[in-house]
Amino acid sequence: MAKTISVTLKVWRQKDAHAPGRLVTYQMNNIDIDMSFLEMLDIVNQGLELKGEDPIAFDHDCREGICGSCGSVVNGHAHGPEAETTLCQLHMRRFKNGDVIVIEPWRAEAFPVIKDLVVDRSAFDRIIAAGGFISVRTGSAPEAHSVPVPKENADLAMDAAQCIGCGACVAACPNASAMLFVSAKVSQFALLPQGQPERRSRVLKMVTQMDNEGFGNCSNHYECEAACPKGISVSNIARMNRDYLCAGLTSA
Amino acid sequence: MSLDANVPSGPMSEKWSRHQFEMKLVNPANKRKFTVIVVGTGLAGASASASLSELGYKVKTFCFQDSPRRAHSIAAQGGINAAKGYQNDGDSVRRLFYDTIKGGDFRSREANVYRLAELSVNIIDQCVAQGVPFAREYSGLLDNRSFGGAQVSRTFYARGQTGQQLLLGAYSALMKEVTNKGVELYPRREMLDLVVINGKARGIICRNLLTGKLERHVADAVVLATGGYANVFYLSTNAKGCNVTASWRAHKRGAYFANPCYTQIHPTCIPVHGDYQSKLTLMSESLRNDGRIWVPKKKGDVRPPNEIPEEERDYYLERKYPAFGNLVPRDVASRNAKEVCDSGRGVGSTGMAVYLDFRDSIKRVGKAVIEEKYGNLFQMYDKIVDQNPYERPMMIFPAVHYAMGGLWVDYNLMSNLPGLHVLGEANFSDHGANRLGASALMQGLADGYFVIPYTIGHYLASTKLETVGAAHPEFAAAEAQAAEMTNKLLNIKGKRTVDDFHRELGLLLWNKCGMARNDKGLKEALRQIPAIREEFWENVTVTGGAETLNQNLERAGRVADFLEFAETLVYDALKRTESCGGHFREESQTPEGEALRDDKNFCHVAAWEFKGAGKKPTLHKEPLEFEEVHLAQRSYK
Ligand SMILES: Cc1cc2nc3c(=O)[nH]c(=O)nc-3n(C[C@H](O)[C@H](O)[C@H](O)COP(=O)(O)OP(=O)(O)OC[C@H]3O[C@@H](n4cnc5c(N)ncnc54)[C@H](O)[C@@H]3O)c2cc1C
Ligand code: FES
Numbered sequence: 001m002a003k004t005i006s007v008t009l010k011v012w013r014q015k016d017a018h019a020p021g022r023l024v025t026y027q028m029n030n031i032d033i034d035m036s037f038l039e040m041l042d043i044v045n046q047g048l049e050l051k052g053e054d055p056i057a058f059d060h061d062c063r064e065g066i067c068g069s070c071g072s073v074v075n076g077h078a079h080g081p082e083a084e085t086t087l088c089q090l091h092m093r094r095f096k097n098g099d100v101i102v103i104e105p106w107r108a109e110a111f112p113v114i115k116d117l118v119v120d121r122s123a124f125d126r127i128i129a130a131g132g133f134i135s136v137r138t139g140s141a142p143e144a145h146s147v148p149v150p151k152e153n154a155d156l157a158m159d160a161a162q163c164i165g166c167g168a169c170v171a172a173c174p175n176a177s178a179m180l181f182v183s184a185k186v187s188q189f190a191l192l193p194q195g196q197p198e199r200r201s202r203v204l205k206m207v208t209q210m211d212n213e214g215f216g217n218c219s220n221h222y223e224c225e226a227a228c229p230k231g232i233s234v235s236n237i238a239r240m241n242r243d244y245l246c247a248g249l250t251s252a
Numbered sequence: 253m254s255l256d257a258n259v260p261s262g263p264m265s266e267k268w269s270r271h272q273f274e275m276k277l278v279n280p281a282n283k284r285k286f287t288v289i290v291v292g293t294g295l296a297g298a299s300a301s302a303s304l305s306e307l308g309y310k311v312k313t314f315c316f317q318d319s320p321r322r323a324h325s326i327a328a329q330g331g332i333n334a335a336k337g338y339q340n341d342g343d344s345v346r347r348l349f350y351d352t353i354k355g356g357d358f359r360s361r362e363a364n365v366y367r368l369a370e371l372s373v374n375i376i377d378q379c380v381a382q383g384v385p386f387a388r389e390y391s392g393l394l395d396n397r398s399f400g401g402a403q404v405s406r407t408f409y410a411r412g413q414t415g416q417q418l419l420l421g422a423y424s425a426l427m428k429e430v431t432n433k434g435v436e437l438y439p440r441r442e443m444l445d446l447v448v449i450n451g452k453a454r455g456i457i458c459r460n461l462l463t464g465k466l467e468r469h470v471a472d473a474v475v476l477a478t479g480g481y482a483n484v485f486y487l488s489t490n491a492k493g494c495n496v497t498a499s500w501r502a503h504k505r506g507a508y509f510a511n512p513c514y515t516q517i518h519p520t521c522i523p524v525h526g527d528y529q530s531k532l533t534l535m536s537e538s539l540r541n542d543g544r545i546w547v548p549k550k551k552g553d554v555r556p557p558n559e560i561p562e563e564e565r566d567y568y569l570e571r572k573y574p575a576f577g578n579l580v581p582r583d584v585a586s587r588n589a590k591e592v593c594d595s596g597r598g599v600g601s602t603g604m605a606v607y608l609d610f611r612d613s614i615k616r617v618g619k620a621v622i623e624e625k626y627g628n629l630f631q632m633y634d635k636i637v638d639q640n641p642y643e644r645p646m647m648i649f650p651a652v653h654y655a656m657g658g659l660w661v662d663y664n665l666m667s668n669l670p671g672l673h674v675l676g677e678a679n680f681s682d683h684g685a686n687r688l689g690a691s692a693l694m695q696g697l698a699d700g701y702f703v704i705p706y707t708i709g710h711y712l713a714s715t716k717l718e719t720v721g722a723a724h725p726e727f728a729a730a731e732a733q734a735a736e737m738t739n740k741l742l743n744i745k746g747k748r749t750v751d752d753f754h755r756e757l758g759l760l761l762w763n764k765c766g767m768a769r770n771d772k773g774l775k776e777a778l779r780q781i782p783a784i785r786e787e788f789w790e791n792v793t794v795t796g797g798a799e800t801l802n803q804n805l806e807r808a809g810r811v812a813d814f815l816e817f818a819e820t821l822v823y824d825a826l827k828r829t830e831s832c833g834g835h836f837r838e839e840s841q842t843p844e845g846e847a848l849r850d851d852k853n854f855c856h857v858a859a860w861e862f863k864g865a866g867k868k869p870t871l872h873k874e875p876l877e878f879e880e881v882h883l884a885q886r887s888y889k
Binding site: 064130165 | 299306317318319320321322324326336338374376378380381383385386388389390392393410411413416417420423424425427428430431462491492493525526528529531631632635636638701705745749750751752793794795796800801804
């Protein structure tokens, strides 16, 4: 027999961007502990649909912790209580019978709520559009082995590149800063030879866009690193700050 | 009627270069006068959008996620094939071509596959230049691993996140073009119809998922890169949003659907564990490089795996297929897993699982090496199953994974509907009846970066396109039809949820049209599907309104399409009475239980023409001719 628990959910419900929101309580019994958190929400929603009520809106797609669609603040933690775990990978076995679980959307000025747990994260796309790329045209690339990349650098670049763009770093930061997200992309390219020609202009443009989007400053709380489901390190922020300083000096 | 694939003449290895030269060009100043719609931002759609915009076309790009970076390609794990030959192990364009044709059980079009193998090498160059952090050796040069169906090491990878890194590369190129004002991006849009005017694809109707508003978008050509339909089975390794809607609605407007019965069941997935389950999780094929698959020799052996001694284990793939061992192609590995479980030797609480064991490789190379290669996969397994795979073998079972079938396209990746081009998993072209691991990423990027930029130019330069606007009656009619469907769904107010219907359909397909299929079961499915569909339209509940974010409505529309599409899939499976690749008809097998083709009657692509929901589709055949490879019974022994 599968082990089950009962939990009380308090879920942020908000009809649209302009309506006021509030926490609504749902009592959930006989939840199989092998169920994922989102599967538990599916069950809540099926119950609501059968009653003709609007189900809880939440973003999700891969349910494997890689697309970065999902994410809510669960009992005060972005993506819930388990380290290096997206909400879709969190399982109900991490909760106890009788727990009260408060589920809220990411809160940040730059991520306005659209409905219930769904927020607008398009600011991240605009930051990438500002400079988060290497300007190579299709077809113009040299043979891949013409430029070897030291393995340590390739590995560090990969560590940074693992960011899934979910926005947990912003949600966890007391200043709603996007430094971890931006620095991960800046670092990935800064560590690779292919990223060098645009290294300076890239960091300047991305940081400018980040500021324009209304993200806050970094004041070294490191909550972002703790919340990051991919374990992206704050050392990327230090690298970005160095690059930003250098770039600022040379372009001034 | 026989379909013409427009394969260029000349020797195989010169077809593409000759064709490139012979195709018409659009001069640079004229390119910006053409608008191209690209639906989809996975590897195929993102690479196509970026490349077309770089050439100067005006591109409008759509996806249903909130960001193009979240397309399902992001989830691909294991790697991407390319015939670089860096390992000095005998690889070549010709070998990759041959492996792909053979892996597909001789049911793909030779010329397309040859081109794919040729272009594979450019993909790696392109991605490296974009900053994709592929795995490297201490020399600083690129590392490779092996995948199923190949005896060489030609798979490039970025840990267990290859799809993520390739997609982020293509996404960054796409966003660069957004900044350059070549691409207009439309995220959170669902394409609901294709607009065909005077026989040519001229635009789409889509729903803005945030406001619910229907939008009309006009173009000179439409590119669909909307991914595969594996979610028709409900439980699959695909992301939850993957759907057949865009392809199906294009099909209803006249595009032929090819080989829908070719679905891939992946051998190494985490087994099903409860009826609340919403999806299945893949454990990458790359694990078969170092993991050994086995079951106990004795039926009903319930001892913990580590207590079962070596001589009482049956490493059945190594035993039956000594040449390829654990790296046989997916269809073969899946069928064998089913067979041992059906014979009562499966493991785990349901008996529907086999072991994938890393004990020997951890002993050989150490835990650190295994962790570096597969760390994220092991962690994912641990999170879901709550067991540590470094200490205890993984339990795995086959699951629906990929759609080889898709909209029919010719050599130029254009469907039978002029102006409608189809790329990536959404088309049918390159993988025959079984796709080899690490070849989908290759195909998506070849289509998007290197094929469509040429072939679409040829179409635009050689076609007379009249001026049409969004006020054209065909746009109005298509929009009205989409609105009517939404209204209908919202007004049924029945007693069963959308997911409930989807599960019922999925289970039926898995049982009757899954890893093994037979005449009786397929006919039974053809009786049941229309009944489920009818009940859906009378008894489904879809809450909320039309003009707002309504995820319930989004799912309902997709399931409605799956309920129509499923019938065509099963019908195709019924009519193809041979076995080939992933399509295994129990009536057609060799004495050893391998898939037995019937080349006399089925050496063709089956492309279906829509005749109305619930009506039998009309078959069009594209004969498959093999000039380069000799048709043979596949053997991996
Ligand atoms: C778990 C997993 C692991 C895999 N690993 C590998 C691997 O290691 N190697 C390999 O080669 N292959 C692998 N594959 C297969 C491979 O990932 C896919 O076949 C490939 O990524 C498909 O790319 P695509 O661009 O065709 O479509 P997708 O990436 O599926 O993108 C589809 C796009 O279309 C959009 N779309 C869909 N429908 C609509 C609509 N109606 N309206 C608007 N937009 C729409 C979506 O928003 C999305 O942007 C894996 C697949 C899975 C499931
Ligand atoms: S749903 Fe993709 S990361 Fe959670």
